[in-house]
Amino acid sequence: MSLRPILIHPDPRLRKMCQPVAAISPEIVKLADDMLETMYDAPGIGLAAPQVGVMTRLLVMDCVKDSELPPRPMVLINPTITWSSEERGTYEEGCLSIPDQYADVERPAEVKVRWLTLDGTEAEEHFTGLWATCVQHEIDHLDGKLFIDYLKPLRRQMITRKMEKLKRERARA
Ligand code: K2U
Ligand code: ZN
Numbered sequence: 001m002s003l004r005p006i007l008i009h010p011d012p013r014l015r016k017m018c019q020p021v022a023a024i025s026p027e028i029v030k031l032a033d034d035m036l037e038t039m040y041d042a043p044g045i046g047l048a049a050p051q052v053g054v055m056t057r058l059l060v061m062d063c064v065k066d067s068e069l070p071p072r073p074m075v076l077i078n079p080t081i082t083w084s085s086e087e088r089g090t091y092e093e094g095c096l097s098i099p100d101q102y103a104d105v106e107r108p109a110e111v112k113v114r115w116l117t118l119d120g121t122e123a124e125e126h127f128t129g130l131w132a133t134c135v136q137h138e139i140d141h142l143d144g145k146l147f148i149d150y151l152k153p154l155r156r157q158m159i160t161r162k163m164e165k166l167k168r169e170r171a172r173a
Pocket of ligand 1: 043044045046047048091092093094095096097130133134137138141
């Protein structure tokens, strides 16, 4: 397993529509492994393949936050949302590609998602709470969408300017 560098917004690779996974190859298995390690190290509760520069429809998540409970690492390949609740919920979201910026985002409170697991079987689950927020946030990444796209233009622009400054400073370091 190895840590992968996480791309920081703005980056054109974070704005691409990702391609479906065609076959579950050893490279895909290693990518999922590395993404889980990178997510836990960040730390985060979700991570999408474009965030580590791989433009494919794969995401990982583990929204178990209580350290007393066993972790629940999940790998979702070619995920699709098959149902969204009318009811909506608001959560203060962050993003590992937009460090230290948080804003309230409203989304459907519950979603049903279908995906392919690493062993090639179909799965479907009804997500609620933080899991629902996280899986929608990650699937947005696969479509080149970021949580700041739900904010007003001025707020989005301010955050983008801050990230451009951060990248300039990191480049100098
Ligand atoms: O995709 C990512 O960048 C990881 C996101 C996933 C996420 C964002 C918003 C809401 C839920 C999940 C986070 O950066 S992981 C860090 C985090 C942890 C707990 C709550 C919010 C964000
Ligand atoms: Zn994100």
